[in-house]
Amino acid sequence: MSINLENLKIKTSENIYRNLAVSQLVEFALENGEGKLSQSGAIVVETGKYTGRSPKDRFIVCQESIKSLVNWNDTNLSIDEETFNKLYNKVINYLEDKNLYVFDGYVGADEKYKMDITVVAEYASQALFATQLFRRPTKEQLNKHNTEFTVIAAPGFKANGKEDGINSEAFVLVNFEKKIILIGGTQYSGEIKKSIFSVMNFLLPQKGVFPMHCSANIGQDGDTAVFFGLSGTGKTTLSAVPDRKLIGDDEHGWSDDGVFNFEGGCYAKTIRLDAEKEAQIYNALKFGAVLENVILDEKRNPNFDDEKLTENTRGAYPVEYIDNAELSGKGQNPSTVIFLTADAFGVIPPISKLTKEAAMYHFMSGYTSKLAGTERGITSPKATFSACFGEPFMLMNPEVYAKLLGEKIIKHDTEVYLVNTGWSGGEYGVGKRMNLKYTRAMVKAALNGDLRKAEFEEHEIFKVLVPKDIKNVPSEILNPKNTWENKNNYDVKAKELAGKFQDNFKKFENVSKDILNAGPEYK
Numbered sequence: 001m002s003i004n005l006e007n008l009k010i011k012t013s014e015n016i017y018r019n020l021a022v023s024q025l026v027e028f029a030l031e032n033g034e035g036k037l038s039q040s041g042a043i044v045v046e047t048g049k050y051t052g053r054s055p056k057d058r059f060i061v062c063q064e065s066i067k068s069l070v071n072w073n074d075t076n077l078s079i080d081e082e083t084f085n086k087l088y089n090k091v092i093n094y095l096e097d098k099n100l101y102v103f104d105g106y107v108g109a110d111e112k113y114k115m116d117i118t119v120v121a122e123y124a125s126q127a128l129f130a131t132q133l134f135r136r137p138t139k140e141q142l143n144k145h146n147t148e149f150t151v152i153a154a155p156g157f158k159a160n161g162k163e164d165g166i167n168s169e170a171f172v173l174v175n176f177e178k179k180i181i182l183i184g185g186t187q188y189s190g191e192i193k194k195s196i197f198s199v200m201n202f203l204l205p206q207k208g209v210f211p212m213h214c215s216a217n218i219g220q221d222g223d224t225a226v227f228f229g230l231s232g233t234g235k236t237t238l239s240a241v242p243d244r245k246l247i248g249d250d251e252h253g254w255s256d257d258g259v260f261n262f263e264g265g266c267y268a269k270t271i272r273l274d275a276e277k278e279a280q281i282y283n284a285l286k287f288g289a290v291l292e293n294v295i296l297d298e299k300r301n302p303n304f305d306d307e308k309l310t311e312n313t314r315g316a317y318p319v320e321y322i323d324n325a326e327l328s329g330k331g332q333n334p335s336t337v338i339f340l341t342a343d344a345f346g347v348i349p350p351i352s353k354l355t356k357e358a359a360m361y362h363f364m365s366g367y368t369s370k371l372a373g374t375e376r377g378i379t380s381p382k383a384t385f386s387a388c389f390g391e392p393f394m395l396m397n398p399e400v401y402a403k404l405l406g407e408k409i410i411k412h413d414t415e416v417y418l419v420n421t422g423w424s425g426g427e428y429g430v431g432k433r434m435n436l437k438y439t440r441a442m443v444k445a446a447l448n449g450d451l452r453k454a455e456f457e458e459h460e461i462f463k464v465l466v467p468k469d470i471k472n473v474p475s476e477i478l479n480p481k482n483t484w485e486n487k488n489n490y491d492v493k494a495k496e497l498a499g500k501f502q503d504n505f506k507k508f509e510n511v512s513k514d515i516l517n518a519g520p521e522y523k
Contacts, residue, residue: 003118003147008180009092010100010120010152017124018102019142022131022288025101028124035125039300041287042315045125050170050186051293051310053194055392057186058172066176069202075392083165084173084182090164091184094157101127104145105134107196109329110260113209113253117196118147122154129189129290132318134196135264135329149179149199155187174199189292189316193267194393197251200262202395210254210404213390215239216247216261216331224259224331225447226252228389229340230368231312234421236268237436238340238443240280245326248319251393254334254408261329265318270294271311273304277436284321291315333412336447338419344369344383346423346431347494349480350473351442352464353456356409357518359416360402363388364508365501365519369422383497385504399510417446418464425483427493441472461494462520495522 005016017028026043029035035045055075060066062078070076101121108114119130130151137145158169170185172195181195201211214226215235220243229235236249248261249268268281270291275282285291285302292314295306304313319325339362341348354362366386387398394401408414421439425431445451445467456465459479469475476482484490498520505511505519 003150005100005102005120008120008150008152010095012095012100013097014099016100016102019104020101020127022128025124025128025131026288028101029128032124034123036296037300038285038291038294038296038302040285040302042285042289042291043125043128044291044294044296044302045187046309047187047189047292050188052188052312053190053392054168054170054172054186054188056167057170058195058392059166059174060395061173061175061177063177070395071397076395079165079173084175087159087164087166087171087173087184088180088182090159091152091154091157091182094154095122098122103127103130103134104142104147105130105136105264106141106145107134107200107262108253108260109135109262110253110255110257113204113207113255113260115148115200115203116145117149117151119151119153119192122156123187125290126153126155126187126189126192129316130192132288132290132316133193133263133265133267149181149196151181151183151192151196153183153192155183155185157184159185176202189290190267190314193263197262198393198395200251200253201393204253205396205400205404208255210401210408212252212254213250213388213393214252215249216252216259216334217241217244218247218326218331219244219447222332223336223447224334225336225338226254226259226334227338227340228363230366230386230389232269233340233342233368234439235340236266236281237278238338238440240266240278240322241440242280242324244447245324246280246319246322247326247329247331258333259331261319264329265316266322267314267316270302270304270313270315271307280322281315283323284317285315286321289315289317289321333408334414335412337409337414337416338443338446339363339389339416340419340421341368343367343420343422343497344428345493345497346425346427346484347480347490347497348418348420348422348462349459349464349466350420350424350434350439350477351446351470352418352459352462352466353451354416354418354464355518356406356416357514358464359409360406360515361505361518362418363405364398364402364511365504366391367501369428383500385500399508415446415452417451419443424477424480426485431483438473438477442470445470461498461522463518498522
């Protein structure tokens with residue numbers, strides 16, 4: 001049975017609306033003044049002060065049952081049980097005179113590993129978000145629904161920061177023993193999605209499943225590919241393509257049986273969305289979709305180029321809005337893995353092949369550039385390292401996840417490629433962003449097996465294997481040094497970035513020499 005809200009101490013003098021249809025949730029959201037409809041029928045909401053995740057406001061309740069398993073650090077912050085309980089009671093009291101919108105669903109397309117969830121939302125638009133992003137049960141599944149984790153989202157409740165034992169008015173608190181995620185002070189719906197997936201990323205390795213912050217798709221011959229990368233590196237753009245079926249765009253598990261999607265929808269960045277180049281995403285932003293912080297013109301057409309509110313504009317929609325989605329949410333064991341990075345230094349090759357050890361090294365490094373708007377306070381690209389290409393969502397030590405990756409690569413003869421969707425011909429501000437047409441051609445060559453037959457040369461600094469020739473790609477751009485006007489400047493920047501890799505990797509004290517030696521090196 002779905003959880004009884006009274007068991008959570010949630011009571012309200014108003015109405016509780018449970019598992020409403022999409023059209024009903026849209027009506028309530030409009031009635032409540034939470035947003036307005038775009039010309040295409042998507043509901044457009046503004047999330048206020050918080051237009052991205054607030055990583056310094058996410059806490060995990062430190063309990064004996066999980067204490068030794070969590071990788072406590074700047075992204076996995078701890079609070080005590082008492083602090084959680086006090087804030088929980090304040091939120092429950094706040095909700096006493098509010099209409100509440102409840103969604104019962106699940107995450108995990110594989111029946112063996114799925115987790116039933118319930119989302120209790122103050123806003124109808126956030127319940128709509130949950131309905132479209134998580135997996136929706138059939139009537140039969142709903143009758144058997146047994147809530148394992150509950151999200152309570154109260155964006156209108158503002159905390160008192162230090163007085164309440166946290167950092168600001170916003171908070172995301174994860175309590176594993178009570179199986180509750182408490183969210184307040186922020187209307188950014190990504191917090192709902194990411195907190196649930198963080199829980200999955202913690203629980204699944206304990207069952208032998210490799211959880212991945214990645215998108216995944218299936219080719220016409222049934223071959224599965226996964227794409228790792230932080231927000232803005234092109235996961236959604238490169239995986240939602242006409243000639244391959246999309247499994248999902250953000251979170252998956254890799255079990256002995258293959259890949260399975262956690263979610264039932266997509267949460268795509270929409271800034272500068274191009275109707276021609278990214279038609280799959282563009283066409284999915286219709287009735288039932290939720291647009292966050294997108295500016296509408298006088299005719300209510302979205303202006304995807306307008307970044308007045310944030311660069312982190314978003315569109316949430318169910319995966320079935322993609323024409324060729326794989327609705328089962330499952331695929332075979334991947335034959336190809338793609339690591340995506342947006343290199344602001346402009347020195348990483350546009351595509352390179354990785355050995356198993358190099359794959360583990362780059363997976364643990366998770367290098368990219370944070371793009372403007374992805375998190376509060378980021379206004380221009382900034383070089384960063386995020387272990388597992390999603391450190392804020394990986395609660396265990398990165399070495400746990402890297403070990404699982406290495407085992408999968410060997411067991412399934414999986415090829416791994418590092419793809420730079422960032423800058424070429426110079427660093428950010430000098431060079432240009434990699435041409436999407438060429439990136440697509442490179443990825444296609446990796447997926448269709450062409451690169452298995454290619455000739456490679458080792459990069460002198462990054463030690464990755466760079467192909468000499470790829471169909472429909474100018475050969476001179478494959479070695480990034482060729483695209484720089486001043487070759488000496490390239491060497492300087494490449495060595496600077498290599499040094500950053502080395503400095504970052506010092507925190508991994510227990511890795512083997514084989515993995516350590518697979519990273520960048522220069523004299």
